[in-house]
Amino acid sequence: MLSSVPKQGKGDTAPTEETELTVNTTNRVGKSIEWIDIGVEGLQDFIPGLPKGDAILVRGEPGTGKTILCLQFLHKGVEQGEKCVYVTTEETPDTIARTGEILWSDFPTLVREEKIVIVNLSITTMYADKYSLVLDKDAVVETIREGLDRQPDASRVVIDSLSSLQRRLDDPSDFREVFMSLLLEGKKRGATVVMTAEGIPVNPDITEYLVDHLIYLDYHKHDVIWTRVFVLRKSRSVPVHPQILKLNIEKEGLSVEEIPISLKPVWFASKLR
Numbered sequence: 001m002l003s004s005v006p007k008q009g010k011g012d013t014a015p016t017e018e019t020e021l022t023v024n025t026t027n028r029v030g031k032s033i034e035w036i037d038i039g040v041e042g043l044q045d046f047i048p049g050l051p052k053g054d055a056i057l058v059r060g061e062p063g064t065g066k067t068i069l070c071l072q073f074l075h076k077g078v079e080q081g082e083k084c085v086y087v088t089t090e091e092t093p094d095t096i097a098r099t100g101e102i103l104w105s106d107f108p109t110l111v112r113e114e115k116i117v118i119v120n121l122s123i124t125t126m127y128a129d130k131y132s133l134v135l136d137k138d139a140v141v142e143t144i145r146e147g148l149d150r151q152p153d154a155s156r157v158v159i160d161s162l163s164s165l166q167r168r169l170d171d172p173s174d175f176r177e178v179f180m181s182l183l184l185e186g187k188k189r190g191a192t193v194v195m196t197a198e199g200i201p202v203n204p205d206i207t208e209y210l211v212d213h214l215i216y217l218d219y220h221k222h223d224v225i226w227t228r229v230f231v232l233r234k235s236r237s238v239p240v241h242p243q244i245l246k247l248n249i250e251k252e253g254l255s256v257e258e259i260p261i262s263l264k265p266v267w268f269a270s271k272l273r
């Protein structure tokens with residue numbers, strides 16, 4: 001839901017000292033910001049949303065939930081009457097639709113009705129015939145622009161993933177140019193853009209510095225327990241506390257909650273505030 005009023009803490013229980021602090025902080029700032037719900041269930045208990053029109057980069061190892069986050073972001077948009085574009089550089093449109101359908105039965109209809117337009121830059125035979133496996137930077141930007149033109153009112157755009165684009169562009173400077181063009185294109189159109197990339201790098205690169213928000217999805221093992229975590233690593237204009245949340249992937253997609261005390265391992269403690 002688009003809203004200018006930040007949501008309050010979980011449930012209707014009397015606010016604790018902590019929830020009151022959170023609410024006061026979020027009320028003080030961002031009155032003029034149009035906050036959007038990116039669709040991750042429970043996130044609204046910790047932040048007022050993310051500013052509409054911003055660029056968000058989601059990073060993580062394979063299987064950490066990047067693609068599901070993208071699908072959920074768009075599904076939430078459509079639920080609110082928005083138009084969306086999904087640029088896939090890795091999975092085929094078929095597997096995107098298949099994963100979407102498992103999570104939400106209406107997903108294929110949304111694609112059929114072009115509420116979600118899928119732009120195919122995956123390595124399918126058809127695409128490879130047309131452009132070859134090594135991508136040409138101008139062709140990439142042009143194909144994405146054409147896709148965006150098919151959905152001129154798109155307010156939510158996904159590019160999943162940048163890493164696959166990077167691998168298939170010959171020259172690192174080509175990738176930087178494509179990335180900058182996509183960033184500017186999103187800003188020009190006023191669309192909120194979610195991009196994904198593989199892994200959590202030791203040394204951040206240009207993509208991490210230039211986006212407005214950086215989300216890390218991670219998977220930690222403690223004794224025999226694996227815990228998924230959601231980290232709002234960087235978030236311009238957003239009061240965020242805590243930055244690290246427990247992530248769940250379930251039937252309805254991603255949800256977050258505070259990390260239970262029982263799961264706060266010693267080696268991780270310094271990061272948990």
Ligand SMILES: Nc1ncnc2c1ncn2[C@@H]1O[C@H](COP(=O)(O)OP(=O)(O)O)[C@@H](O)[C@H]1O
Nearest residue numbers: 061062063064065066067068069102249250251
């Ligand atoms: N319906 C579901 N219920 C629970 N877990 C799921 C469901 N669908 C997918 N998953 C899990 O979510 C993981 C994340 O998938 P995905 O978003 O494709 O990861 P990534 O894009 O980061 O590689 C999958 O590897 C799988 O373990």
Ligand SMILES: [Mg+2]
Nearest residue numbers: 066067068160
């Ligand atoms: Mg993926």
